[in-house]
Each structure stands twice: as C-alpha cells, then as structure tokens.
Amino acid sequence: MSNAFVLFEERIKKNIRHMVDKAKRNQITLRPHFKTHQNPKVAEWFKEEGVLSITVSSLNMAQRFAQQGWKDIFIAFPLDINEVESLDQLASQVKLRIIINNLTSLQCMKNLNHPLDFMIEIDAGYHRTGIDFRDEAHINLLIEESKKLLYTNFLGFAAHFGNTYKARNRKQIEGIAHKSINRLWDLCEKTEREQDSMVMLSIGDTPTCDVMQYLLGSCALKEIAVAVACPVVSVYKDESKMVIYGGGVHLSKEFIEADHDFKLFGYVVRLDKNLKWTDPIPGAYVYSLSQEHGLIHMPTQDLETFKPGDLVGILPIHSCLAADLLKDNTLIL
Amino acid sequence: MSNAFVLFEERIKKNIRHMVDKAKRNQITLRPHFKTHQNPKVAEWFKEEGVLSITVSSLNMAQRFAQQGWKDIFIAFPLDINEVESLDQLASQVKLRIIINNLTSLQCMKNLNHPLDFMIEIDAGYHRTGIDFRDEAHINLLIEESKKLLYTNFLGFAAHFGNTYKARNRKQIEGIAHKSINRLWDLCEKTEREQDSMVMLSIGDTPTCDVMQYLLGSCALKEIAVAVACPVVSVYKDESKMVIYGGGVHLSKEFIEADHDFKLFGYVVRLDKNLKWTDPIPGAYVYSLSQEHGLIHMPTQDLETFKPGDLVGILPIHSCLAADLLKDNTLIL
Numbered sequence: 001m002s003n004a005f006v007l008f009e010e011r012i013k014k015n016i017r018h019m020v021d022k023a024k025r026n027q028i029t030l031r032p033h034f035k036t037h038q039n040p041k042v043a044e045w046f047k048e049e050g051v052l053s054i055t056v057s058s059l060n061m062a063q064r065f066a067q068q069g070w071k072d073i074f075i076a077f078p079l080d081i082n083e084v085e086s087l088d089q090l091a092s093q094v095k096l097r098i099i100i101n102n103l104t105s106l107q108c109m110k111n112l113n114h115p116l117d118f119m120i121e122i123d124a125g126y127h128r129t130g131i132d133f134r135d136e137a138h139i140n141l142l143i144e145e146s147k148k149l150l151y152t153n154f155l156g157f158a159a160h161f162g163n164t165y166k167a168r169n170r171k172q173i174e175g176i177a178h179k180s181i182n183r184l185w186d187l188c189e190k191t192e193r194e195q196d197s198m199v200m201l202s203i204g205d206t207p208t209c210d211v212m213q214y215l216l217g218s219c220a221l222k223e224i225a226v227a228v229a230c231p232v233v234s235v236y237k238d239e240s241k242m243v244i245y246g247g248g249v250h251l252s253k254e255f256i257e258a259d260h261d262f263k264l265f266g267y268v269v270r271l272d273k274n275l276k277w278t279d280p281i282p283g284a285y286v287y288s289l290s291q292e293h294g295l296i297h298m299p300t301q302d303l304e305t306f307k308p309g310d311l312v313g314i315l316p317i318h319s320c321l322a323a324d325l326l327k328d329n330t331l332i333l
Numbered sequence: 334m335s336n337a338f339v340l341f342e343e344r345i346k347k348n349i350r351h352m353v354d355k356a357k358r359n360q361i362t363l364r365p366h367f368k369t370h371q372n373p374k375v376a377e378w379f380k381e382e383g384v385l386s387i388t389v390s391s392l393n394m395a396q397r398f399a400q401q402g403w404k405d406i407f408i409a410f411p412l413d414i415n416e417v418e419s420l421d422q423l424a425s426q427v428k429l430r431i432i433i434n435n436l437t438s439l440q441c442m443k444n445l446n447h448p449l450d451f452m453i454e455i456d457a458g459y460h461r462t463g464i465d466f467r468d469e470a471h472i473n474l475l476i477e478e479s480k481k482l483l484y485t486n487f488l489g490f491a492a493h494f495g496n497t498y499k500a501r502n503r504k505q506i507e508g509i510a511h512k513s514i515n516r517l518w519d520l521c522e523k524t525e526r527e528q529d530s531m532v533m534l535s536i537g538d539t540p541t542c543d544v545m546q547y548l549l550g551s552c553a554l555k556e557i558a559v560a561v562a563c564p565v566v567s568v569y570k571d572e573s574k575m576v577i578y579g580g581g582v583h584l585s586k587e588f589i590e591a592d593h594d595f596k597l598f599g600y601v602v603r604l605d606k607n608l609k610w611t612d613p614i615p616g617a618y619v620y621s622l623s624q625e626h627g628l629i630h631m632p633t634q635d636l637e638t639f640k641p642g643d644l645v646g647i648l649p650i651h652s653c654l655a656a657d658l659l660k661d662n663t664l665i666l
Contacts, residue, residue, distance in 0.1 A: 002391070002392070002393065002413065002415075002416070035624060057624060057625045058335070058578075058625055059335070060335065077566070077578065077625050077626070078566040078567050078576065078578075078641075079566065079641075080335065080564045080566050080578050080641075080642070081564075081641055081642035082335075082564050082642055083335070101566075101567050102567055102568070102641055104640055104641045104642070105566070105567075105641045105642075108642070127572075128576070128621070128623065128626060128628060129566075129567050129576045129626060129628075162623065231413045231414075231415050233410070233411040233412065233413050233434075233438070233462075234411050234434050234435055234438075234462050235435070239460075243411065243461070243462045245391075245410065245413050248585060248586075248587070248654055249654065249657045249658075252581060252585070252586055253581075253585055253586040253587050253654070254581070254586050288461070290461065290495065291368060291390060291653055291654060291657070292390045292391055292410050293410070293461060293462060295461065295462075307437055308411075308412075308413075308414055308435055308437045308438045309413070309414035309415055309437070309438075309441070320624055321581055321582065321586070321624060324582045324624070325582075325658075
C-alpha cells in the first residue's frame with residue numbers, strides 16, 4: 001500500500017449518533033455535510049441513523065451521491081450559472097436545493113424545467129460570501145424576483161459561521177454562534193411577517209471531529225475518527241526526525257499556526273496491526289510538508305521504535321481536505 | 334464547465350525549449366520532473382524536443398507514464414519498502430531509477446528480479462531528507478552493501494536544493510546552489526577515486542515557471558504558462574471582493590506570506606475568449622481559500638467588469654500542487 005485515509009468505524013458511528021441525538025433533542029433537522037467524508041459507506045451509516053437529507057459542496061459531489069441513491073441534496077455553494085443546465089437535469093431526478101446570493105445568478109434560473117429550491121445566502125458576520133444580514137433591500141429583491149420564476153422556490157436563509165474557526169475556545173465559538181443566530185432569527189421573523197409564510201433557516205460549521213475541531217475545543221481527542229496512514233521512508237535519530245510518504249497531495253497544506261513561525265500540519269499516532277489508534281504520541285507532530293514528503297518531529301525514545309517501511313498515522317488538521325485528496329483510497333476499520 | 338487547469342501551449346513549449354537549450358549549452362542531461370504537469374500532452378512536447386528521460390515523484394506516477402510509453406524513469410522520492418514488489422514489476426518493463434537514503438531500505442532490494450538503478454540521496458543543506466554530505470561512513474556503507482545485491486546498481490548521488498525556496502532573490506538562489514553543488518562535487522570526486530568508477534550527480538529544484546518562481550526571481554511573468562480557470566460566483570463591489578469557485582481542493586492551500594498576517598494564494602488574470610491571458614490585474618489577488626471558495630481582492634474599476642458566471646484565471650502559487658489536484662480536468666490552449 002501507499003497511503004490511505006483510514007476511517008475508524010466505531011468512532012464515526014458514535015459521532016454520527018451523537019450528532020443525530022443532539023439534533024433530535026433540539027428539534028432541528030440534521031443535514032450532514034458529506035464533503036467531510038465523501039464516502040458511500042459512511043453515507044450508509046448516516047442512513048442507518050435515519051438521515052435522509054444531505055449537504056454537499058459541489059454539483060459534482062451532488063451527482064455522485066445522487067447516483068448512490070440519495071434523494072434530497074443541498075448544494076451549499078453559491079450557484080455557478082455555467083452549471084444551470086446540469087443542475088436542471090439533476091433536479092429532474094432528486095429534490096435539489098441550492099444557494100443564491102445575487103440577482104444575476106437568480107435570473108439565470110428562468111430556464112429551468114424542473115422544480116429547484118433555493119436559499120438566500122446571508123453573511124451573518126463571517127464575510128466570506130452571502131448578502132449582508134442588514135441589506136434587506138437586496139434580500140427582498142431576490143425574494144420578489146424569484147416569484148416570477150416558474151420552477152424556482154424560495155425556502156429561506158442559509159449561512160455558514162466560518163468565523164468560529166478563528167475562535168480560541170468553546171466560549172468564543174458559542175459567542176459567535178449566538179450573535180450570528182440572533183441576526184438570522186430577526187431576519188427570518190421579519191421575512192415571515194412580510195411574506196406571510198414560513199421561512200427556513202439553515203446553518204452549519206464543520207461538525208466533524210478533526211484536529212482543528214479538537215484545538216477549537218469542540219471535540220475530544222478520542223472522538224477523532226479519521227487518520228491518514230503513511231509509510232515511513234527515513235528515520236533521522238540525531239535530528240529527532242522521521243520522513244513519511246505523506247505530503248501536501250495527501251494531507252493538504254492546511255496547518256495550525258502555533259507560536260511565531262511554527263506550523264502544525266498534523267498529530268502523529270501509532271497504528272496497531274488493524275490500523276487502529278489511541279492518543280497521539282506526546283511531542284510528535286508533522287512540522288513540514290512538501291508535495292509528497294511529510295516531516296515529523298518525534299522524541300528520540302519514540303523515534304527508536306520506528307523504521308523505514310512501518311506505517312504511522314497522521315491526524316490531519318482538516319479532515320475534509322484530506323478526505324477529498326484521498327477519496328479513492330479509503331480504508332474502513 | 335467548472336474549473337480547469339489551463340495550459341498555455343505556446344508558453345510551455347517556449348519554456349521547454351529554453352530549458353533544453355540551457356541544459357545542452359551546459360552539457361548536462363535534462364531529466365524534467367513530470368509532477369509539474371502530470372499531463373500526457375505536455376509529456377509529448379518534451380519528447381518532441383528530444384527529452385527521453387524523466388523524473389516523477391511517486392511509483393504511481395511512474396506507472397502512469399510507463400503506460401504512456403516512457404522508458405527511462407527516475408522516481409525522486411525515498412524508497413518506500415512496501416512498494417518493492419511493484420517496483421520490481423515496473424523495472425521489468427522500463428529502465429527505472431530510485432533513491433535510497435538508508436541501509437534498511439537498501440537491504441529490502443535483495444529480492445529484486447530485475448535491474449534497478451539507485452542513487453544515494455544526499456542532504457546538501459536543505460535538511461528535508463537524505464544523508465548528510467559529511468557522513469562518509471554512512472554513504473560508503475550503502476555503496477559497499479549494494480555490491481552484495483545482484484540487481485541493484487549504484488549510479489551516484491541525488492540532491493534537491495529545496496532551501497532555494499526560502500531565498501529572497503536570484504543572488505541568494507545562486508549562492509545556495511553554488512554552495513550545495515560544491516559539496517556534492519567534492520563527494521563525487523572522493524567517491525570516484527575510492528570506487529574507481531564514474532559517479533553520477535543528479536540535482537534539481539522546480540524548474541517550472543509559476544508564481545513562486547516569479548517571486549523568487551527565477552522567471553518572468555510572461556513565462557508563466559499555467560492558470561486555473563474559475564467561474565465567478567459572487568461580486569461584492571462595496572468590499573472590492575469577488576468570490577470564485579476555486580478553493581483549496583483546486584489551487585491547494587499553498588501561499589506566499591507577504592506582510593504580517595497577509596497571505597497571497599494566487600494572482601488574477603483576465604481570460605480572453607480562447608482562455609489566453611496577459612499580465613495579472615494590478616492590485617488583484619486571491620487572499621483567502623476555503624475548500625471550494627476563493628476570495629479575490631480587486632480594485633473597484635476592475636471588479637465592475639466582472640459578473641457571476643464569468644471565468645477568471647488564477648496563477649497558482651505552486652503549479653505542481655494545482656496540477657495534481659486538477660490533473661483530470663486540463664485544457665490546452
């Protein structure tokens with residue numbers, strides 16, 4: 001084998017149940033983002049827990065999951081008007097929901113031949129994309145214009161609170177979430193009064209359990225359910241260094257910036273013969289990535305237990321990107 | 334279309350000729366690294382200029398180019414001993430060269446059934462991987478041990494001067510190159526005397542012409558031969574901002590760090606109707622990337638010329654990574 005994206009079934013199923021229960025308790029519909037795994041098997045585990053509606057980040061991903069039998073798909077990326085025809089085709093097969101954040105894009109939906117739900121994307125404070133939550137004129141314009149379009153149905157508002165990634169702890173995350181949700185609630189209520197109909201609200205930031213989430217305080221190390229298995233190719237005891245076949249094309253170049261000039265590209269775990277792992281090796285981390293090389297710093301006494309050819313596990317910084325890069329090379333434990 | 338890796342044929346061919354001529358003038362063999370494009374068509378353009386020997390960065394890439402008829406392939410990545418069997422199989426079809434940097438890996442070649450050339454990887458100052466150029470005992474041990482192996486042939490030394498990427502200008506690049514080459518020359522001469530046979534030297538850092546190379550002063554903007562074509566999905570005039578479908582899964586998360594906290598993920602070019610481009614739009618750049626979103630800052634007067642659905646070109650920071658991500662979605666101009 002070369003390297004592989006390893007899915008820890010037991011942990012993933014536990015995480016799925018945890019999220020499903022949490023959503024039920026709070027009476028909200030869970031529509032998990034499948035870009036996090038992009039895996040048909042994990043998709044089935046969601047289905048076993050009663051999840052039938054999903055989110056994806058591209059038309060291509062939507063097409064793939066439609067082929068695998070998913071019937072209710074939300075493409076949580078602003079409409080690319082070059083894709084309207086393909087969207088229309090997909091909308092003839094599944095219940096499809098997209099996001100719109102400007103008039104030009106909305107008007108391109110006039111040629112649809114199949115029903116397509118859309119949500120207006122709102123910028124609730126993250127400033128990546130979406131209409132500013134205060135810009136009611138723009139929002140109302142889109143709602144009114146959509147009524148002129150035969151197959152285009154306004155459902156409500158969608159927002160992503162990506163600014164939670166910049167939070168330093170759980171309290172800050174909650175602060176951002178509260179502030180953003182309140183802004184959206186106000187907008188929803190006002191719109192419901194004006195439109196005299198129910199307005200849906202769809203929100204989400206990465207619910208998965210990866211290193212980034214652990215550092216943000218949103219999950220525990222034992223909940224991290226994916227690792228990238230990489231072969232060791234060189235061990236340098238004098239430098240407390242180990243080189244693996246596992247670089248930017250496997251792990252992505254995503255990193256956590258710790259102290260000045262120090263970058264953390266992933267934690268390191270020992271894989272047992274079934275490729276399962278426990279906690280990371282204390283003091284061991286990926287500190288540099290080239291295209292195919294990963295450089296690991298590791299305390300000498302641990303380093304001495306590795307030799308070229310051994311497999312080591314890396315907990316990637318952002319599992320979504322590693323999942324995308326290694327989607328054709330996945331192992332399930 | 335969604336997004337695509339666009340190859341500017343005229344510029345690429347010019348760059349290839351430039352490199353081939355430069356190598357001829359200096360009487361060295363050019364063995365271009367095909368990870369830079371991973372494209373069968375570009376490969377043919379090299380062949381047209383008389384190039385028959387190539388470099389790749391993984392066994393998988395070697396297998397792909399072998400299938401396309403390439404007969405002399407150097408895998409410039411330290412041997413992963415889990416792959417010896419597949420290497421042996423490939424060595425039965427093509428002239429194969431690998432790199433070795435430790436005894437454990439070398440000894441795993443005892444089971445080969447086909448001739449396999451190897452180079453010893455030397456660390457000439459970059460400190461990523463390879464044996465320290467001063468560690469003659471280790472180097473000699475590998476050479477002597479290799480003589481006991483039937484099908485394993487020691488060719489010489491290989492090194493990558495990755496530290497040139499940290500240089501700030503052409504003069505610093507040349508300084509690093511000179512210092513490293515002198516270290517390797519000394520090692521080669523000493524080894525030739527001891528072994529009483531010729532010892533080859535193989536070196537290289539990315540010869541391609543991408544943004545990183547431009548910033549390092551190793552090429553001109555007009556030589557940049559690849560761009561990623563991305564559809565515009567939102568335009569925010571008030572914020573001098575444009576959002577494209579083009580994120581970390583297309584461009585990679587590679588960036589240039591400019592001033593404090595400012596990251597540059599790519600320059601922006603206008604694509605004409607044939608997708609060709611000239612110089613970047615002054616003051617326009619990609620300043621943030623999510624998985625699928627790219628955020629562009631652009632002066633207002635330029636921003637006004639774009640609308641959702643238009644295509645815009647991004648000159649990626651490191652073309653190798655974008656080439657890998659978009660290798661199944663390439664357009665040739």
